[in-house]
Amino acid sequence: MSLHVIQSRAEFEAWRQATTTTISFVPTMGALHKGHLALFEEAKKYGQTVVVSIFVNPTQFNDPKDFEKYPRTLEEDLKKCAAVGVDVVFAPTAEDMYPAHETPKRIPLPEVAKPLEGQSRPGHFQGVITIVSKLFEIVKPQYALFGLKDFQQVRVIQEMVKSQNFPITIIACPIVRSPEGLALSSRNTRLSPAGLKKALGISQTLTLAQQLFQQGLHDPKTLVQKLTDFVSEDPDLKIDSIDIVDAQTLLPPTSKGSWLVALAVFVEGVRLIDNCVLK
Numbered sequence: 554m555s556l557h558v559i560q561s562r563a564e565f566e567a568w569r570q571a572t573t574t575t576i577s578f579v580p581t582m583g584a585l586h587k588g589h590l591a592l593f594e595e596a597k598k599y600g601q602t603v604v605v606s607i608f609v610n611p612t613q614f615n616d617p618k619d620f621e622k623y624p625r626t627l628e629e630d631l632k633k634c635a636a637v638g639v640d641v642v643f644a645p646t647a648e649d650m651y652p653a654h655e656t657p658k659r660i661p662l663p664e665v666a667k668p669l670e671g672q673s674r675p676g677h678f679q680g681v682i683t684i685v686s687k688l689f690e691i692v693k694p695q696y697a698l699f700g701l702k703d704f705q706q707v708r709v710i711q712e713m714v715k716s717q718n719f720p721i722t723i724i725a726c727p728i729v730r731s732p733e734g735l736a737l738s739s740r741n742t743r744l745s746p747a748g749l750k751k752a753l754g755i756s757q758t759l760t761l762a763q764q765l766f767q768q769g770l771h772d773p774k775t776l777v778q779k780l781t782d783f784v785s786e787d788p789d790l791k792i793d794s795i796d797i798v799d800a801q802t803l804l805p806p807t808s809k810g811s812w813l814v815a816l817a818v819f820v821e822g823v824r825l826i827d828n829c830v831l832k
């Protein structure tokens with residue numbers, strides 16, 4: 554089947570009503586890279602039809618400049634979708650998703666949305682759950698795939714699906730990295746070649762965290778201090794946050810559950826995030 558591109562909500566709803574196949578859905582903001590493409594490949598293993606949305610959602614940007622600068626590359630994105638066998642791309646307009654006459658339904662923010670990014674980016678997760686729940690209502694998928702690059706987002710969506718009783722199975726997919734270790738991100742396109750090299754310090758910090766943990770350093774405060782010292786060695790890396798939390802609750806870790814290391818670091822003014830679960 555060739556790629557079907559739908560750029561209006563009404564047209565998508567008509568298509569959806571006429572569709573009887575099971576759907577795997579991957580919401581994205583475009584500027585597609587191999588991390589997204591891996592989700593599309595994985596999506597094929599679940600539903601019979603793969604639907605990808607491309608929409609740069611204004612309500613999840615707490616910084617308007619970040620929204621303006623977000624890369625928009627629809628033509629290239631469509632070629633990539635066609636090449637990996639996506640069936641339908643839904644690329645609605647802002648007016649389609651946020652009609653002027655409609656007051657968006659306010660979905661309660663799950664507890665897991667409050668720490669970490671919830672602290673650094675006020676309003677971000679409210680924007681995420683607003684758009685994802687709207688998309689879920691329009692696309693009505695049986696499966697939805699998300700990347701663990703945005704670990705907290707996966708937890709937030711899982712909790713939202715539970716609380717709102719969406720009949721959707723959430724599939725969490727591993728982080729795709731460059732051969733040198735940098736987590737792929739649409740924001741990486743805003744870095745200079747020198748910035749891309751500097752950004753490798755982020756995944757190196759996660760490697761250090763794994764090493765220290767495996768060597769028996771199990772005190773979260775000391776671990777965070779060691780990671781902070783490591784990042785601070787490079788004056789071009791500006792720490793926004795370094796946290797170690799319980800990977801389920803995202804609250805301070807206990808001796809029982811597994812631990813998540815979550816980093817947010819500015820490189821050339823671009824805020825990059827990365828994470829790993831300590832083993």
Ligand code: AMP
Nearest residue numbers: 581582583588699700702703728729737
């Ligand atoms: P975005 O377009 O940044 O909103 O991302 C769309 C989806 O792709 C989200 O579920 C992200 O977590 C996922 N994603 C983005 N980058 C990566 C990556 N490097 N590895 C795995 N998933 C990713």
